[in-house]
Amino acid sequence: xxxxxGNLLVAQSGGPxxxxxxxxxxxxxxxxxxxxxxxxxGGLNGILGILNEELIILGDERAKTIEGLxxxxxxxxxxxxxxxxxxxxxxxAARDMDRLFEVLAAHNIRYFFYAGGNDSQDTAHxxxxxxxxRGYELRVMGVPKTIDNxxxxxxxxxxxxxxxxxxxxxxxxxxxxxxxxxxxDGSCCIIEVMGRAAGWIAxxxxxxxxxxxxxxxxxxxxxxxxxxxxxxxxxxxxxVAEHHFCVVVVGEGLKNAAGDEIGADKxxxxxxxxxxxxxxxxxxxxxxxxxxxxxxxxxxxxxxxxAAAHFASQTDxxxxxxxxxxxxxxxxxxxxxxxxxxxxLSSQPYKWTIExxxxxxxxxxxxxxxxxxxxxDGMMPNEKFVEYAAPLVHGEVRPPMVNxxxxxxxxxxxxVEQKLPARG
Amino acid sequence: xxxxxGNLLVAQSGGPxxxxxxxxxxxxxxxxxxxxxxxxxGGLNGILGILNEELIILGDERAKTIEGLxxxxxxxxxxxxxxxxxxxxxxxAARDMDRLFEVLAAHNIRYFFYAGGNDSQDTAHxxxxxxxxRGYELRVMGVPKTIDNxxxxxxxxxxxxxxxxxxxxxxxxxxxxxxxxxxxDGSCCIIEVMGRAAGWIAxxxxxxxxxxxxxxxxxxxxxxxxxxxxxxxxxxxxxVAEHHFCVVVVGEGLKNAAGDEIGADKxxxxxxxxxxxxxxxxxxxxxxxxxxxxxxxxxxxxxxxxAAAHFASQTDxxxxxxxxxxxxxxxxxxxxxxxxxxxxLSSQPYKWTIExxxxxxxxxxxxxxxxxxxxxDGMMPNEKFVEYAAPLVHGEVRPPMVNxxxxxxxxxxxxVEQKLPARG
Numbered sequence: 001x002x003x004x005x006g007n008l009l010v011a012q013s014g015g016p017x018x019x020x021x022x023x024x025x026x027x028x029x030x031x032x033x034x035x036x037x038x039x040x041x042g043g044l045n046g047i048l049g050i051l052n053e054e055l056i057i058l059g060d061e062r063a064k065t066i067e068g069l070x071x072x073x074x075x076x077x078x079x080x081x082x083x084x085x086x087x088x089x090x091x092x093a094a095r096d097m098d099r100l101f102e103v104l105a106a107h108n109i110r111y112f113f114y115a116g117g118n119d120s121q122d123t124a125h126x127x128x129x130x131x132x133x134r135g136y137e138l139r140v141m142g143v144p145k146t147i148d149n150x151x152x153x154x155x156x157x158x159x160x161x162x163x164x165x166x167x168x169x170x171x172x173x174x175x176x177x178x179x180x181x182x183x184x185d186g187s188c189c190i191i192e193v194m195g196r197a198a199g200w201i202a203x204x205x206x207x208x209x210x211x212x213x214x215x216x217x218x219x220x221x222x223x224x225x226x227x228x229x230x231x232x233x234x235x236x237x238x239x240v241a242e243h244h245f246c247v248v249v250v251g252e253g254l255k256n257a258a259g260d261e262i263g264a265d266k267x268x269x270x271x272x273x274x275x276x277x278x279x280x281x282x283x284x285x286x287x288x289x290x291x292x293x294x295x296x297x298x299x300x301x302x303x304x305x306x307a308a309a310h311f312a313s314q315t316d317x318x319x320x321x322x323x324x325x326x327x328x329x330x331x332x333x334x335x336x337x338x339x340x341x342x343x344x345l346s347s348q349p350y351k352w353t354i355e356x357x358x359x360x361x362x363x364x365x366x367x368x369x370x371x372x373x374x375x376x377d378g379m380m381p382n383e384k385f386v387e388y389a390a391p392l393v394h395g396e397v398r399p400p401m402v403n404x405x406x407x408x409x410x411x412x413x414x415x416v417e418q419k420l421p422a423r424g
Numbered sequence: 425x426x427x428x429x430g431n432l433l434v435a436q437s438g439g440p441x442x443x444x445x446x447x448x449x450x451x452x453x454x455x456x457x458x459x460x461x462x463x464x465x466g467g468l469n470g471i472l473g474i475l476n477e478e479l480i481i482l483g484d485e486r487a488k489t490i491e492g493l494x495x496x497x498x499x500x501x502x503x504x505x506x507x508x509x510x511x512x513x514x515x516x517a518a519r520d521m522d523r524l525f526e527v528l529a530a531h532n533i534r535y536f537f538y539a540g541g542n543d544s545q546d547t548a549h550x551x552x553x554x555x556x557x558r559g560y561e562l563r564v565m566g567v568p569k570t571i572d573n574x575x576x577x578x579x580x581x582x583x584x585x586x587x588x589x590x591x592x593x594x595x596x597x598x599x600x601x602x603x604x605x606x607x608x609d610g611s612c613c614i615i616e617v618m619g620r621a622a623g624w625i626a627x628x629x630x631x632x633x634x635x636x637x638x639x640x641x642x643x644x645x646x647x648x649x650x651x652x653x654x655x656x657x658x659x660x661x662x663x664v665a666e667h668h669f670c671v672v673v674v675g676e677g678l679k680n681a682a683g684d685e686i687g688a689d690k691x692x693x694x695x696x697x698x699x700x701x702x703x704x705x706x707x708x709x710x711x712x713x714x715x716x717x718x719x720x721x722x723x724x725x726x727x728x729x730x731a732a733a734h735f736a737s738q739t740d741x742x743x744x745x746x747x748x749x750x751x752x753x754x755x756x757x758x759x760x761x762x763x764x765x766x767x768x769l770s771s772q773p774y775k776w777t778i779e780x781x782x783x784x785x786x787x788x789x790x791x792x793x794x795x796x797x798x799x800x801d802g803m804m805p806n807e808k809f810v811e812y813a814a815p816l817v818h819g820e821v822r823p824p825m826v827n828x829x830x831x832x833x834x835x836x837x838x839x840v841e842q843k844l845p846a847r848g
Contacts, residue, residue, distance in 0.1 A: 015605075016600075016601050016604050016605070044606075045606035046606070048606050049606065072600075073597050073600055073601060074597070074600035074601040074603070074604040075604040075605070076604070078604050078605075078606055079604055079605055079606065080605065080606040080607075081605070082606075165828055165829070168829055169734045169829055169830055170728045170731075170732070172829065172830065172832070173497050173498070173728065173731035173732055173733060173734065173830075174726075174727045174728055174731050176440075176496075176497055176498035176731060176832060177440045177497060177498040177727045177730065177731040178727060179498070180440055180498040180499040180500070180502050180503055181439075181440070181499070181502075181503055181504065181505070182468075182469035182470070182472050182473065182502055182503065182504040182506075183504075189726075189727060191728075207829060208829070210829070279706075282703075282706075297726060297727065298724065298726060299724060299725065299726035299727060299728050300722065300723060300724040300726075301723065301725075301728070302598075302613075302721060302722060302723035302724075303598045303601045303602060303613060303721065303723060304594045304597065304598055304615075304723050304725070306601065307594075307597035307598050307600060307601040308594070308597055309597060310593045310597065310735055311734055311735065313828060315828075390827060390828075393827070393828035393829065394827060394828040395828060396825060396828070401820060403814060403817070403818060404589055404737060404739075404814075404817035404818040404819060404820070405589070405592055405593055405596065405631060405632070405634070405817065406593055406596065406597075408596070408600060
């Protein structure tokens with residue numbers, strides 16, 4: 001395969017994670033090794049900024065800044081939830097595609113890397129198909145990223161290990177706190193974690209138990225399994241009777257038997273038309289206090305959990321970097337329309353490698369926890385899940401500390417000169 | 425002064441912190457150096473367990489467990505909110521005092537250390553006065569502990585540095601996350617932190633800004649300063665206009681102009697008759713969404729912030745240990761009815777020492793942020809506050825990590841044989 005000469009563009013999309021910048025570092029570092037790649041550009045704010053021709057010269061950034069991306073949370077390039085939506089807005093989508101290829105051509109971009117979750121992989125896939133259709137020579141690669149861990153085919157997603165590491169430590173610590181307070185009637189604490197459809201994040205906090213039934217969390221409620229209110233309350237009661245306290249972890253998307261989200265405010269929709277969720281923990285707390293008369297407090301980790309780079313998983317950060325680098329290598333080999341996926345070779349000791357998956361198999365498919373990885377009562381992941389999740393939290397990213405707080409990097413963002421009229 | 429021969433009892437009270445166990449480690453370690461102290465006992469669950477004659481032999485614990493207390497969150501001895509309440513329940517209180525001195529005498533306890541906040545210092549003070557009245561030779565020392573930082577006379581309280589270190593890192597990380605998402609209309613994130621009456625915890629998150637107006641938090645709302653809703657919304661609007669996002673930190677006890685707590689549920693009272701607070705962030709989010717039509721998410725750190733030993737301040741842990749040790753030394757010198765206080769010698773470089781304060785001056789007095797440490801608009805601590813708070817977060821406690829999660833210690837809890845009939 002003859003080498004394709006030209007410029008590279010990398011961008012980030014969707015909700016940030018602790019390690020999505022590590023993937024960008026992987027792309028930039030690997031790209032620097034290939035002479036066919038002339039300039040390394042970053043697109044600001046995902047596809048939205050690219051449409052606006054907002055590009056920066058990543059090759060101008062200091063080496064220590066690129067290295068610092070390996071421990072810096074959030075999206076250093078900026079991100080967006082903008083979707084080129086052929087289903088709902090076909091005319092806008094067609095205009096967007098025209099504009100996108102104008103931008104790519106104006107800057108001779110021949111390599112495009114898009115780090116994100118389901119929606120972003122879908123976008124990458126559409127851009128790949130469009131390039132083929134237009135005969136514009138472009139190598140498009142998705143780079144997996146999502147705390148939700150709901151991408152198919154990959155063993156797990158970069159971003160997931162860090163969120164369950166932080167959440168597990170938090171649940172462990174809250175459990176010690178709540179369990180150390182003597183009360184007459186016992187107490188309950190409900191910790192709400194992210195996870196709209198899939199319960200991977202909530203399930204991951206089982207690691208805090210370290211196999212001890214007495215330890216938190218005592219109950220984990222997953223969005224995949226409809227809440228059986230009576231069974232839940234019975235388990236809270238039995239837990240308090242035995243341990244004098246009960247720590248519950250709930251995924252924000254928990255549903256009742258009717259399929260309604262426990263904590264959804266249906267009046268609010270996000271850019272993709274999903275309901276904005278909040279308050280699963282508060283809704284459950286009302287139920288527990290109301291029906292069991294048990295003192296119940298809530299914790300809602302929200303954005304904190306996906307940004308907690310002060311306690312990120314080194315395994316996760318390494319894998320995120322490796323996915324970025326592998327995407328570049330695959331593109332250099334001539335591939336387009338693929339996403340690096342993590343393939344597990346063994347759990348103990350943990351060994352993994354990276355292979356390529358066709359984006360056609362990734363886009364808009366959600367991956368759920370196998371039912372037989374969860375206890376019969378549906379309220380606790382079992383040893384199969386633990387074997388899966390345990391290695392993902394190994395090792396600690398240690399961001400440099402200055403005056404007791406983490407030192408994160410920001411990009412200088414030297415702009416690429418714009419060549420097109422403003423987007424219409 | 426002739427040495428007082430006998431046994432030592434240490435107990436913990438009130439809400440746990442990251443470093444209240446470090447104070448116990450300080451007591452135990454220092455006590456081991458004094459021959460006059462025969463046995464070192466721990467009281468389970470504060471005064472409540474002591475009344476029930478639930479004592480353990482701390483001298484039997486492994487040395488590495490005592491050392492491990494320096495990085496273990498929550499109350500390793502258990503804690504309680506039980507108060508010997510002469511004001512509201514004089515008969516019960518009199519019975520409690522009789523029982524307490526029966527327990528102390530039965531086990532020849534001559535040294536009593538009580539680690540806690542305002543209410544606990546009050547209890548320690550009452551026990552000291554009672555011992556004098558009864559002619560029971562006892563050296564009673566309070567050991568300061570509270571994340572709220574509202575004890576008077578001490579420069580700050582052990583527990584405070586760690587909570588603002590963790591909260592500042594969290595606000596910094598959430599700020600990067602929220603700020604990296606491109607939106608059409610901007611966005612707002614409201615982070616609720618603890619602090620019932622005093623805003624020390626909320627104010628401490630100013631450290632996340634690192635002096636940069638563009639960085640989170642953009643607004644800090646303190647319980648001491650009534651919410652001016654219009655001024656608050658104007659500042660949110662101006663912040664979003666300038667930076668495209670706005671991160672607000674709110675202390676849970678924030679009040680409106682009428683003096684009502686924004687997020688209080690007045691139907692719930694705790695053991696001291698205080699309203700149980702929750703939902704200041706959610707209440708503010710409703711206001712922001714309703715009046716500015718601005719997408720707003722919330723984070724409620726709850727118990728996680730006071731238990732986050734994975735990111736505790738080494739300065740704080742060292743001071744907590746030193747307060748426990750200093751209390752023992754003072755008692756050995758014959759003092760009773762005192763509390764070690766931290767005295768700041770200089771901020772840059774940070775230097776401190778420990779002196780003793782009469783418990784009569786501590787009990788039930790709350791210490792608030794000086795008004796001239798807060799900006800004129802009341803929504804941001806100023807450079808005087810920053811100079812005060814900055815050194816308290818220096819250094820990282822690094823708990824040992826096993827399989828990617830912190831390893832915290834638990835006490836073996838060998839029980840002291842009971843000598844009294846059960847409490848009536």
